[in-house]
Amino acid sequence: MSTNHNRIKVADLETNKSNKILITNEKGELEFNDVKDLQTEKYNALDCTTEGKALDARQGKVLKDMIDNINVSPPSLVNDLTTGGTTKALTAEMGKTLENTKLTASLATDVETQIASTITEDIKVISRLKLFNWWTWVKSQAQTISGAWNFTNKVTLASGTINYPPLILPTGTFTNTAQNGAIERDSSGKLWTTRSGVRYMLTEDDGSYIKIILNGGQKTLDTPSPYITTNTVTDTLLGTFNAGSLSNTILAKLSMMGSAGDVVAGGGTIAPTVSKFQIVIKFTNALLSSSYWGPGTISELVLIDNLNVTGTTAMLTGTYAAWDSNVGLFNGLYAWDSANPASPKNLNGVSAQIFCRRRTEFADATNANGKNQAIRVYTAITSTLIERIRM
Secondary structure (H helix, E strand, O other): HHHHHOOOOHHHOOOOOOOOOOOEEEOOOOEEEEEHHHHOEEOOOOOOOOOOEEOOOOOOOOHHHHHHHHHHOOOOOEEEOOOOOOOOOEEEEEEHHHHHHHHOOOOOOOOHOOOOOOOOOEEOOOOOOHHHHHHHHHOOOOOOOOOOOOOOOOOOOOOOOOOOOOOOOOOOOOOOOOOOOEEEOOOOOOEEEOOOOOEOOOOOOOOOEEEEEEEOOOEEEOOOOOOEEEEEEEEEEEEEEEOOOOOOOOOOEEEEEEEEEEEEEEOOEEEOEEEEEEEEEEEOOHHHHHHHOOOOOOOOOEEEOOOOOOEEEEEEEEEOOOOOOOOOEOEEEEEEEEEOOOOOOOOOHHHHEEEEEEEEOOOOOOOOOOOOEEEEEEEEEEEEEEEEOOO
């Protein structure tokens, strides 16, 4: 701009004209101009730095409101990270604490989470996806659980294979107090279970354990009046063998403690010819025959036939018929199906019952002459025990 035009005469300043303003025209020359002709660009924001712009009145209102807010009492400060409230402000010291404790970790990968040994702390975090992947992985790994786990739902074991059984119970020692429902293995490898606070050994057919298959209670059998004067057979049930209790190779021992006696309680003078105490086994779905070719015709066997019943024993023996696995041989007699006496039967499918029998016989079987004695038959059975030695 030429300085020749930046001067103004004193006479121009003394014209006494109102509403005039000194401006620089487009040529850079100084001249007077009417104030009303002055055009100022207005701006409705607080972010402009260009000269020559005028602030809009609305922004003046914004500035006033901001100034008024500054005059409001400042919020109270708290110097901890536990106090709540929408009108509280943290101190700078708490800001420093947040800065020092802010999380700066990175995400761990699947390889970094699926580890089987201890590593140095690397301050990495795990996303939900990686946590799910880790749980899927850990379930496929062999684990040793040292704590007590309680399952509120069922536990299903995988099927056994040629290399791995579905479950292994190691040998050990019993708990000091028996716990109902527990299955334990003793130091010799025998399995035990507990019910009603009492331990019982689980059946094993290794020859080291004799299983009780019948444990009969005490029984007292007394003939009611008018007593016995004719041939009489009285059977009292002691126990039952369901199908599966016997086999073609069973070996068991029946032991009985008891006493039997007869008393003459009136009548004639002729005594009975037979007065016996017997233990009888009856087959409910089979017949026996002394011939392998059958057919079966024998429905019962007398195991004990003795007047002295104290300490009486008898053996129950099955012998495997090697030429035909369907044939059962029990105490030297072959078993046949009672529904079809010509069809052989395996003893494993035979059911039977054990009876105490008192047999009384007279020469005059019906006491037609009225001379038979009246016999009061009395039997007291202390115990009946059948032990399976071998299946």
